[in-house]
Amino acid sequence: MTPAIALTGVRKRYDDFALHDIDLTLPRGQVMGLVGVNGAGKSSLLRMLMGLVRADGGEVEVLGQRLPQAQVAVKRQIGYASDDMRLYRGQTLRWHMDFIRSVYPEWDEPYAQTLLKRFDLRPQQALRGFSHGQRVKALLLLIFARHPRLLLLDEPTTGLDPVARGEVLDAIAEVLRDEERSILFSSHNTADIEQIADSITFLHAGKVIASRDKETFLDNWRRIVCRGAVTDALRMLPGMASIRDSAPMVELKTGAFDDSTLPALQALGLSVESEEPMPLEDIFVTTVRGSHNA
Ligand SMILES: Nc1ncnc2c1ncn2[C@@H]1O[C@H](COP(=O)(O)OP(=O)(O)OP(=O)(O)O)[C@@H](O)[C@H]1O
Incomplete structure (x- = not known):
């Protein structure tokens, strides 16, 4: 079945704003x-x-039909x-x-x-x-x-x-x-x-x-509080989106949490005190901040 919405590489430019290469499927x-x-x-x-x-460029398909033609x-x-x-x-x-x-x-x-x-x-x-x-x-x-x-x-x-x-x-x-x-x-x-x-x-x-x-979003994000030191190796861990150093504690936010995350932290000498899911709002704010730093 064709998707309800399929956007591929969609662009639109105004004087002071642009939509860039939007790919989206609903x-x-x-x-x-x-x-x-x-x-x-x-x-x-x-x-x-x-x-x-x-759109200035790209493909916009809605309910299986191309815009603006349909x-x-x-x-x-x-x-x-x-x-x-x-x-x-x-x-x-x-x-x-x-x-x-x-x-x-x-x-x-x-x-x-x-x-x-x-x-x-x-x-x-x-x-x-x-x-x-x-x-x-x-x-x-x-x-x-x-x-x-x-x-x-x-x-x-x-x-x-x-x-x-x-x-x-x-x-x-x-x-x-x-x-x-x-x-x-x-x-x-x-x-x-x-x-x-x-x-x-x-x-x-x-x-x-x-x-x-949604489930993947919420499953992949975690706030983890550890005891230990912030190192470059910690910063390089996959998905590490935020690190707050309040020695001797460290608060981490990761968007790539899985079974390997806690063992990886332990291998870096950190002892995990708590690990909890994040509300969507916190995930959003952390992702936006990460996009500024990217
Ligand atoms: N017709 C237009 N001509 C010039 N600029 C435009 C036009 N329409 C939107 N923009 C600009 O595009 C940007 C995005 O606006 P848009 O209304 O899409 O954002 P939004 O995410 O819906 O914001 P809000 O949550 O405030 O409603 C703004 O900077 C706006 O000034």
Whole structure:
């Protein structure tokens, strides 16, 4: 089966920013979390997949079709949620629902009703009276109820309170029960990504600095506290991403942890006091710092 998204060597240059040689694959039926600091290029990448921005080079394939050639056909199968999508503030949510329903025969009214209840939205209320969280939920309802095959969600949980975030993440997880649907969503919030993503991509300064399935990411990273001295041989160990020397203790962060890591440290005269998995946020920050030093 062709992947939902396949990017090969994709480039885009603006005056003060560029996306560099992006290679990325999202298999169908999976959720990929795109993590990056402000200005990393997340929105630019999503806009490119939606056909709103044209790549300068490389190949962009969405749902098995090349962009920009197949743009019109592909766009109908994508649900895109971002700040770019403006709802009409003077119109009600019901008006928007009827509009989408008239354009998309796939519109699923019973599911829309379920989402209205779940998100606690009033369909007869004009959008101008909605809070930020209600607007985000209204936009997601309008997208989800037409069952797009690919969802591109640009920071769907930013600015939501914890309850609304939970509702939105549950709804995203539910969309995936149908195995044909795929989701690429960007967030600053690594906890959200950790919760629902199958794979994780870190984007920094327009480059993919890491992209792996979530389990591998979390399994490969460890924070290790040892007693002993920092040596060049220690710095050269594979995957060593951070070394903090607080003699006589040393704190290490490695992105290549496996059965050989602890014996290798012992062979260098270090005695391991503790070894623990790292939260995704710490992995992200350590990876970004490592990319600056590379
Ligand atoms: N049309 C454009 N013309 C010129 N520069 C642009 C354009 N679109 C985006 N950029 C630049 O590309 C860079 C990346 O922006 P982008 O919005 O993709 O980042 P982001 O990772 O989504 O950031 P944030 O988390 O703040 O939303 C920024 O420096 C931005 O100014």
